[in-house]
Amino acid sequence: MFLEVEGVSKSYDNGRVRALDGAGFAVAEGQFVSVIGPSGAGKTTLVRILNGSEQCDAGSVVLAGQRLDQARGRAKRSMQKRLGTIYQDFALVENVSALANVLTAAVPDMGFFPAALGLFGPDRRDRARRLLDRVGLADKADTPVQDLSGGQKQRVAIARALMRSPALLLADEPVASLDPVTGRQILELLKDIQRAEGLTVVMNSHNLDFARAFSDRLIGLNAGRVVYDGAADTPDEALTAVYAAAPEAAP
């Protein structure tokens, strides 16, 4: 399998909050997988562990045969270079242009001094412009991100993630802060790109309809455990465990 997650646990506040509790699943190359679950189920924590932002307490994450969870320093960064992540709140640098934001994704491939001086070179600039064109923002390349709408910002973030030519694209509630119409457009774009490039996508969503409509497979998370793993076109009843109140959360 391309991505193998096994028995991943993570707690916060000295073990008082268990965000993930032995979660495990595997994803084949080219799949579009949605992780669904109520708020607080551990979806964000999972994505942060998958992209190396967070260290898990137990378990293993294997990406294309390499242990991501045990990698440190340079080795970890070289694995992270193969990932792209998009976020609910975009995580862009607001007061620089869309193009400059996309170009930041080229920094890991460059030497220190060219990167520090911003000498990206014509090839990378052209590629960044083409990606902005791909997400429909060719005319906004030089606009500061703060002057863009929410949907446009997420398009910039997608272009930035694609700039890495990622082996795995992670998305943490990519449309939760957008209106439904814009959200659907963004997901259609994402699906389009995923099909065309054969990308592997793991997307978090608390919106079941979107998850069903765009993914090949659902993974249901509840209180940090995988409680459903199967087809996207399953009847609602099969998902009751996902949205059941967690025992810990009950008053």
Added chain:
Amino acid sequence: MTRRRRCPGWVWFLAGLALTAAAAWFTGCDVGLLWARRDHLADILRRMFPPDWGYFARVWAPLWATVQMSVTGTALGSFLALLTAPLCAAGLGAVPAPVRHILRALVQVLRSFPALILALAATFLFGLGAFAGTAAITLYTFAIMTRLTYDDIDAAPDGAFTALTAMGAPPCRAFFAAVLPRIAPSYLANALYMLETNVRHSAILGYVGAGGVGLLLSEKLSWREYEKVGAILLALFLAVCLVESASACLTAIVTGRRKAGRGLRRAIIAASALLFLACTATVGPPDFAHASLRAVGNMLLGLVRPDWAFFFQGGTGGLGWLLLETAAIALAGTAVGAALSLPLALLGSGRLMPRGAAALFRLIPMAVRSVPFLVYGLVFIRATGPGAFTGVLTIAVCSVGLVTKRFTEAIDGMDMRAWDALAAMGVPALLRVRYALLPQLLPAFGSAVLYRFDVNLREASVLGMVGAGGIGAPLVFAMNRFQWPTAGAIAIGLVLMVWLVDLLSARLQKR
């Protein structure tokens, strides 16, 4: 795809650095000298602490006069600015364009003069005492507030105003209904900020005889009674703390960051009105004994018929040279001040330091800021002697307060999400600073430094009064000897310099 390549940021940075280095060389900056004389400075500081506690009792009255001048001056100046600003605003069309341009030019001219020079001029009209000081603070506030307010009016969307006037509402009514509510929060916040700075400004006005604690300060400094200086500075620090915390609290309310009920609002308005009345009613009356219409006439005539020979005189004694020295002092001082501010800002940021430690470190710039800048000049001159280098040191130290505050705000306001996102893509930490943090910090740092440079230009032009170089000495000398044509030439030079720097910094701000 061929596009015009913009000059990269680091080219500008290097150009600025080179200019600053030139200014430092021009002003004879000599760190070795400062280090060699460090004992002098340490000695003065040691003698200030502990202060002469018994002397406190004598400080309250002049301190009250200082607060009085700033409260009354700020209130009157802000009020006059509110009346004038609509006339200067382009969007409202209250007056024909030529009149508007003349008004704006007058405000700009007034804005070029430091409060101390205005106060000196006021003493010729109103005699020595707090009345002259109040008049100076009023004028100074008026000039700055008018500028800030008409900028705000121009920036506010004018749809509602246009709609109301189109329906036949008189412009005045439309202004009150559509424009005033929009600009009110920022107007009040600006006025409160002016109050804070004015307390510090009025603390030195006594130096030219315009009342307040300044006279006492310069007297004790020249007699080297540093224990008493310490007492005065401590009292001043307390007053500044009080005014700043009150103003911070009020600013939070007027900008809507803190909620205040109707009762509290009324209480605040009543208390402010009471304070204003108490301050205004007790300002000493003007003393016209030494003023005459002829003197006033001569003063204005000097401005109209300046000494052009002096104006165009070249060489080291000429006006151009003195102005250049003033600008160089301001530039080098601002640069050194910014360099000092950066570590202080990092230490004072709640992001990087534990809360308690950060709060303690924030006291340093606050304490540094509460000391009037001429006092630094008088202290540094004991160590490094008269000359432009002393001016640079003075400007550097008094820049620290405001610049550190702005830097800290920028650091605290940083958005770390992009930082995390870049980390997740495998960008190393230093390059993360370069790409996720610097773009957020640099504009804020740049505008803080530019703003302070603008202020420093004015402060540098009075430093000469204590022998710390620049245009101040000849200006004050000319004024005290009633050489109005010379003073007029210098004043015109000052106006031109400030105007030029204004244009430049507006260009830079756009980047």
